[in-house]
Amino acid sequence: MKKYEIVYIIHPDLEGSTAKITEKVKKDVEGRKGKILSEESWGKKKLAYEIKHNTYGIYEYMVVEIDPAAINEVERLLRLSEEIIRQMIVLVVEGREVKAETTKKKTTMKKESPAKKDEAPKISQKKTKTETAKEEKERQKELDEKLKEIIGEGEGN
Amino acid sequence: MTYRSRDKQTTFVPRKGCRFCIDKDLKIDYKDVKGLQKFISGYGKIESRKRTGNCVKHQRKVALEIKRARIIALLPFVNR
Numbered sequence: 001m002k003k004y005e006i007v008y009i010i011h012p013d014l015e016g017s018t019a020k021i022t023e024k025v026k027k028d029v030e031g032r033k034g035k036i037l038s039e040e041s042w043g044k045k046k047l048a049y050e051i052k053h054n055t056y057g058i059y060e061y062m063v064v065e066i067d068p069a070a071i072n073e074v075e076r077l078l079r080l081s082e083e084i085i086r087q088m089i090v091l092v093v094e095g096r097e098v099k100a101e102t103t104k105k106k107t108t109m110k111k112e113s114p115a116k117k118d119e120a121p122k123i124s125q126k127k128t129k130t131e132t133a134k135e136e137k138e139r140q141k142e143l144d145e146k147l148k149e150i151i152g153e154g155e156g157n
Numbered sequence: 158m159t160y161r162s163r164d165k166q167t168t169f170v171p172r173k174g175c176r177f178c179i180d181k182d183l184k185i186d187y188k189d190v191k192g193l194q195k196f197i198s199g200y201g202k203i204e205s206r207k208r209t210g211n212c213v214k215h216q217r218k219v220a221l222e223i224k225r226a227r228i229i230a231l232l233p234f235v236n237r
Contacts, residue, residue, distance in 0.1 A: 007229050009229065009230065045231075047230040048227070048230045048231060048232050048233040049230055049233050049234060049235075051230055057230065059229075061188075086228070086229055086230060088225065088228050088229045090187075090225060
């Protein structure tokens, strides 16, 4: 079993029936002992170049765990179906996948907890500000005392 | 990227290092179109290592991911 990323572009005129097509693809994968780990629809996008005289396409993406022999069959089916104008299957290299997952987690963390993170440093900053203010006052007092001493000594001499 | 003059020998000022080696959280992925667009010219050609400042390993990766993005029409083969 290996992990693959499947991206395919559905014909732009079939915007209403994308659900059916994705269902079909899912069945093709699951019918060959494949597991769908995640799926995502990127929606209608402008193509960087024309494919079969289409300037737009509906992008679908999924991550799949399946046997290498079965993935060839899935790719063949994708290629044969007329609703899909372009498909690509990429093998996920394990080291790379771990990295991708961690970065994803990081981004989600950022999205989830901006308020909490914001609160925490603010408090600490306030603390530090007050602390620094206190320290400065103390320093000034010390300096004043020293100055007085020095002035006093000077007057004495 | 700064070039001093065109008629004289162009002096190339290199960056401190490969940006992917410096920032290890930066990922190279065919899905990240904006990230890859930094490494293609106005005509859609892959920029050379001299221009991008990438190390060999990461330049190879960038090239691979650009080619993948081209297959699914996220990036152009040519921009005319």
